[in-house]
Amino acid sequence: MPDRSAAIDEQAVLDELYGLRPEGFTAARTRHATRARQVGDRALAARLTALRRPTSAAWASNQLVRAHPEQVEPILRLGEGLRRAHRELDGGQLRELTQQQRSLVQALSAQARRLAAEAGQPLHEGAVDEVEQTLHAALADPDAARQWAAGRLTRALSASVDLAGTTSPLAPAPQRTQERTRTKAGAAERERQGRIAQARRQAEADAREAAARADAAATARRTLDAAEADLDRADADLERLTGELRRAETAQHTAQNTRREAEHRWRLAEAAAEQAQQEAASSATRANSAEEAGSA
Numbered sequence: 001m002p003d004r005s006a007a008i009d010e011q012a013v014l015d016e017l018y019g020l021r022p023e024g025f026t027a028a029r030t031r032h033a034t035r036a037r038q039v040g041d042r043a044l045a046a047r048l049t050a051l052r053r054p055t056s057a058a059w060a061s062n063q064l065v066r067a068h069p070e071q072v073e074p075i076l077r078l079g080e081g082l083r084r085a086h087r088e089l090d091g092g093q094l095r096e097l098t099q100q101q102r103s104l105v106q107a108l109s110a111q112a113r114r115l116a117a118e119a120g121q122p123l124h125e126g127a128v129d130e131v132e133q134t135l136h137a138a139l140a141d142p143d144a145a146r147q148w149a150a151g152r153l154t155r156a157l158s159a160s161v162d163l164a165g166t167t168s169p170l171a172p173a174p175q176r177t178q179e180r181t182r183t184k185a186g187a188a189e190r191e192r193q194g195r196i197a198q199a200r201r202q203a204e205a206d207a208r209e210a211a212a213r214a215d216a217a218a219t220a221r222r223t224l225d226a227a228e229a230d231l232d233r234a235d236a237d238l239e240r241l242t243g244e245l246r247r248a249e250t251a252q253h254t255a256q257n258t259r260r261e262a263e264h265r266w267r268l269a270e271a272a273a274e275q276a277q278q279e280a281a282s283s284a285t286r287a288n289s290a291e292e293a294g295s296a
């Protein structure tokens with residue numbers, strides 16, 4: 001049973017974690033997860049352990065929301081207007097709102113770059129591009145807007161529908177074709193969100209299993225910590241090498257395999273040790289029998 005007198009405010013912990021610079025995230029997450037286990041709240045410990053460290057772009061986007069909350073509502077209103085103009089095929093309004101979109105995204109990305117520099121975490125050009133991509137996603141997708149406004153992103157967001165537009169008139173596509181396109185896009189987005197939710201549920205289940213094994217074997221826990229460190233390094237590689245996503249995913253997969261292989265070797269070693277003890281006992285028995293037979 002969790003110790004209610006020492007209950008942990010999960011939302012306060014999340015606010016703290018996603019306000020930290022990326023390099024401080026992992027240590028703070030481990031500290032809070034350890035405390036949750038100490039007060040008996042294993043479910044919270046598992047949720048905290050499953051949290052991912054934000055990339056530089058996600059961290060900068062979070063800081064933008066925290067430092068300038070007054071900018072959230074204009075983004076939400078502009079996004080709603082853009083989506084309405086897109087649905088109604090209002091070319092004139094869409095062009096006007098698109099110009100506002102460009103100006104607002106540029107201003108906000110400049111603010112994010114300045115905030116990051118002031119915090120001693122300057123953004124490289126790829127991260128600035130991802131901040132702008134996140135802002136465009138918040139304008140294009142209401143779900144993305146809610147995620148951005150919460151200030152707890154771990155990765156840059158991508159727009160499911162492109163509302164960036166151009167200054168040219170809309171193409172004269174038939175209304176039915178437009179509706180079918182939007183329907184397919186919506187179905188594809190729901191399917192993608194379903195896959196993400198399933199992946200997150202699987203990640204949480206894996207984290208709970210890891211926590212249970214940690215209580216059973218200190219050696220396995222140390223191996224898991226090493227694997228998490230490898231995973232964090234892989235995440236850092238993923239951020240720096242934005243054009244080499246597959247390499248970073250391979251590193252992540254390798255870290256997970258390392259943990260499984262280490263656990264497998266540990267189990268084999270214990271089984272081998274037990275078998276060796278049995279064989280030693282059998283050898284001692286045979287030696288005693290031979291000695292008795294010699295004495296006779």
